[in-house]
Amino acid sequence: MRKIVLAAVAVFSVASGVKAQGVSAFPPASNVPALAPGALTVPLSFSQPPASLVATSEAAPAGPAPSFCADCALPTLAEAAPDPRPSPFWGGGEGLRWDLGVGYEYVRFNSYAFDSNLNGLHTSLTYFPNDWFGIEGSVVAAFGTKQFDNETSRYLLYTIGPKIAWRTRKWGPWVHVLVGGMHMIPQIAGQGQNGFAVQAGGGVDYRITVNLSARFDGDYVRSQLYSSGQNNFQFGAGFVIHF
Secondary structure: OHHHHHHHHHHHHHHHHHHHHHHHHOOOHHHOOOOOOOOOOOOHHHHOOOHHHHHHHHHOOOOOOOOOOOOOOOOOHHHHOOOOOOOOEOOHHHOOOEEEEEEEEEEEEEOOOOEEEEEEEEEEEEEOOOOOEEEEEEEEEEEEEEEOOOEEEEEEEEEEEEEEEOOEOOEEEEEEEEEEEEEEEOOOOOOOOEEEEEEEEEEEEEEEEOOEEEEEEEEEEEEEEOOEEEEEEEEEEEEEEEO
16 A cells, blocks of 8 residues: 555656646747847848949940830731642632633534534633633634535634633533624525624533643524524533643
8 A cells, every 4th residue: 555655646746847847948938039130131242243243244235125016916827827728719829810722612503594513623712810700702613514516514603701610629610601703604695604693601621730621511602694593502522721
């Protein structure tokens, strides 16, 4: 029993000593001395560059002042980089304003005096001020079956007028209405060989290369010869040079 009482007294004494030491180890804040003003400021020798550097920067010559344009617009991305997609049109987009067409032409000529089947050459020249509208000049010269005193029939059609074309990169369908004249042989006694003519029709161009296309065309031709009117038809195929 005496040993237990002595052990309890010893434990209580140790605990009281530790408590007293913890309180005295940390003095109150009022006892901590305050730092003097400016004690943590950086010395002047570290806040300013050396005098040699200052002299060097002052001696360097000043370059031209940069100029700025408030009204100058910066280029957009669309202007800076070209469009990688190919244009769906040829002609104006590629600087090709002229079409020269040459090919074979079949003509069926009907009149009250005689009928004739003729074969010949069709030549045309078209200027395009834009991608879809052109001014065309056309000439068809053909030779046909013999008439009357074994005379070969001859047909000359020369016309000019507007042409409208959808000039895509591969196919180029088009229509035109041309006005001009016709010269026809043989001549009937007392009646002229020349008369008024209107040509209306269309065709399609199939592009082979940048400067060459294949062409297929057909026209209705109304002519005024031998004191009467004629309804004629012509069809052909050939090539077109673009330049």
